[in-house]
Amino acid sequence: MSVTVERPNELDRMRFFINGEWAEPSAVRIQQQVEAATGEVIGLAALGSEADIDAAVKAARGALDNGPWGRTTAGERAAVLRKFAEALDRRAADTSQLVSRENGMPIGLSQMLNGGAPSALLRIYADVIEALPLEEVRPSQAGSTIVRREPVGVVGAIAPWNFPQVLAMFKIAPALAAGCTVVLKPSPETALDSYVFGEAAREAGLPDGVLNIVLGDRDAGAALVSHPLVDKIAFTGSTEAGRIIGAECGRLIRRCTLELGGKSAAVFLEDGNIETFLSGLDNASFLNNSQTCTTQSRILIARSRYEEVVDAVASFADSYKLGNPLDPSVTMGPMATQGHLERVLGHIDSAKSSNARLVAGGGRPAGLDRGWFVQPTVFADVENNDRLAREEVFGPVMALIPFDDDEDAVRMANDSNYGLGGSVWSADEDRALSVARRVRTGTIGLNYYTLDLGAPFGGFKDSGIGRELGPEGINAYLEYKSIYGSSKYLSA
Structure with missing residues (x-):
């Protein structure tokens, strides 16, 4: 230029x-x-x-x-x-x-x-x-x-x-x-x-x-x-x-x-604590407006708790305050560029055309006409082979997927070309650890996800x-x- x-x-x-x-x-x-x-x-x-x-x-x-x-x-x-x-x-x-x-x-x-x-x-x-x-x-x-x-x-x-x-x-x-x-x-x-x-x-x-x-x-x-x-x-x-x-x-x-890149999974087991999960969801799935390689944008949920967690994640997404990131009260800023915003909106439009169910967000927020803002968006009933579950969006767009048991959760978490981040949520930390050990990913958290500068970081498979x-x-x-x-x- x-x-x-x-x-x-x-x-x-x-x-x-x-x-x-x-x-x-x-x-x-x-x-x-x-x-x-x-x-x-x-x-x-x-x-x-x-x-x-x-x-x-x-x-x-x-x-x-x-x-x-x-x-x-x-x-x-x-x-x-x-x-x-x-x-x-x-x-x-x-x-x-x-x-x-x-x-x-x-x-x-x-x-x-x-x-x-x-x-x-x-x-x-x-x-x-x-x-x-x-x-x-x-x-x-x-x-x-x-x-x-x-x-x-x-x-x-x-x-x-x-x-x-x-x-x-x-x-x-x-x-x-x-x-x-x-x-x-x-x-x-x-x-x-x-x-x-x-x-x-x-x-x-x-x-x-x-x-x-x-x-x-x-x-x-x-x-x-x-x-x-x-x-x-x-x-x-x-x-x-x-x-x-x-x-x-x-x-x-x-x-x-x-x-x-990554397409990491957060695994919520049937004995998971919903308050603990919501307190850690910002770091795990929405950090930096979800412009993060470790974003856990596939949220795998035990079928017996599925609708409860879907409602909770949708409400959590709706609770974000969007605006100028220099305002300390703002909890989610814009996408980095107009081109990236358009890419994220393209993923949302594609998911709307699938069998997934939109439960939060879905487009540009009202009242923020300047800048590259997008609503935190949540789709339920996503299939693990859907585009939204396979491709990295690099924006606040979550795919919620039910699973039947721990074996099913591990299989679905590993059914990805990527392996960079992840988390397991359970009231029994030893059980969560057992699941975490079987997920092929470079980093994974037990009831939270926060990067540790003192431990090695990197990915399996196409994640690096x-x-x-x-x-x-x-x-x-x-x-x-x-x-x-x-x-x-x-x-x-």
């Missing part, structure tokens, strides 16, 4: 962060960032080209091969990560508000996940790398073997728009802790917030070229994935895009971590490859090297 800039705007982002400096784009391509709740332009952002990605990757490669970062001690890196965290904390309030304007996330949630969580992850991985032995000596038949953990190299990190700050930091924090250098390509749907990482990195004293940021579209992402100087790709996004990235990484024999978070999350950014030596190293 060609845009004439009439006046400076403090939110405009017209340069990229490359090699520790703010660099002019190689070509003029400018995108308007629209506020999700109003439809109004709030800033402009330059979009990077293949040349900009190339400059950023070369800066990262130079910093890795010739700079100090990969040769620092774990303690030295940890100290910089903690300074980085402090610098982000000082900017957290403004960052949280900006993300809410960009993608519609309720401000309270944004304060936690875009304001607080990124710095928390930096501190977590500072602790992880300090506690991780980077060398150990083992006896061998010929003498000894020194086993080293070394940085995997230059990391291309591709972050999505739904939780832009924290999901970028899922990648940045363990990569930097391991001694890698990073090129971050944020999503153009949230074009303005990512450059806070560059400002904070400079303040923290991160060496030039260790973290580089180039906003770009799919072409820029493809250039990053295919660049010959990149050693690993870490991607969060759609399964469709993940297939393309995974295929290219396979062709290039390039490491990759793919955190992809690899794990992020927890101490295990750093493994994707390390390579193992075996050095065969004499027995003298055993006593060193």
Whole structure:
């Protein structure tokens, strides 16, 4: 889009962060960032080209091969990560508000996940790398073997728009802790917030070229994935895009971590407590306006409790207060973009044409003519092979499905191409655990669902490859090297 800039705007982002400096784009391509709740332009952002990605990757490669970062001690890196965290904390309030304007996330949630969580992850991985032995000596038949953990190299990190700050930091924090250098390509749907990482990195004293940021579209992402100087790709996004990235990484024999889509199931057993279920439903199924990869949009309900739970979920959906996400009293904001709103409405229209029964919502809310709002929508009597039960909507549209017994519930939960999140609701937690162990999914909650930054996160099947978070999350950014030596190293 060609845009004439009439006046400076403090939110405009017209340069990229490359090699520790703010660099002019190689070509003029400018995108308007629209506020999700109003439809109004709030800033402009330059979009990077293949040349900009190339400059950023070369800066990262130079910093890795010739700079100090990969040769620092774990303690030295940890100290910089903690300074980085402090610098982000000082900017957290403004960052949280900006993300809410960009993608519609309720401000309270944004304060936690875009304001607080990124710095928390930096501190977590500072602790992880300090506690991780980077060398150990083992006896061998010929003498000894020194086993080293070394940085995997230059990391291309591709972050999505739904939780832009924290999901970028899922990648940045363990990569930097391991001694890698990073090129971050944020999503153009949230074009303005990512450059806070560059400002904070400079303040923290991160060496030039260790973290580089180039906003770009799919072409820029493809250039990053295919660049010959990149050693690993870490991607969060759609399964469709993940297939393309995974295929290219396979062709290039390039490491990759793919955190992809989901169609997760919440399983309500016949002894479930309805009050407990409703108290956890916001996190499990409606978090961030249901623009969340772990959204449990298939709600499987024991047949003996079915109508009771259907009525309760419908009432719960109707209770949301829609509006500007910067208002703390608002409990659900808009969809992130007009295009995404239209996609969600398309799923609703498709379900209306099926045999499913609409029990809540079903379209645009009255009185909210500006912005990309949709009513929280609930369909009952959905079949597990219906489109609404198979495809990821990425919006507040729930499919309610009855089941006969625990065996039937497990079968239906597993009857999906995805396996990322889930939950089981029962008055008997041991029974819930028994069911949870049989569901093929990367994460699952017992009577609640809340992501744990200290435990591995990722998916089965089409939901991805690899794990992020927890101490295990750093493994994707390390390579193992075996050095065969004499027995003298055993006593060193």
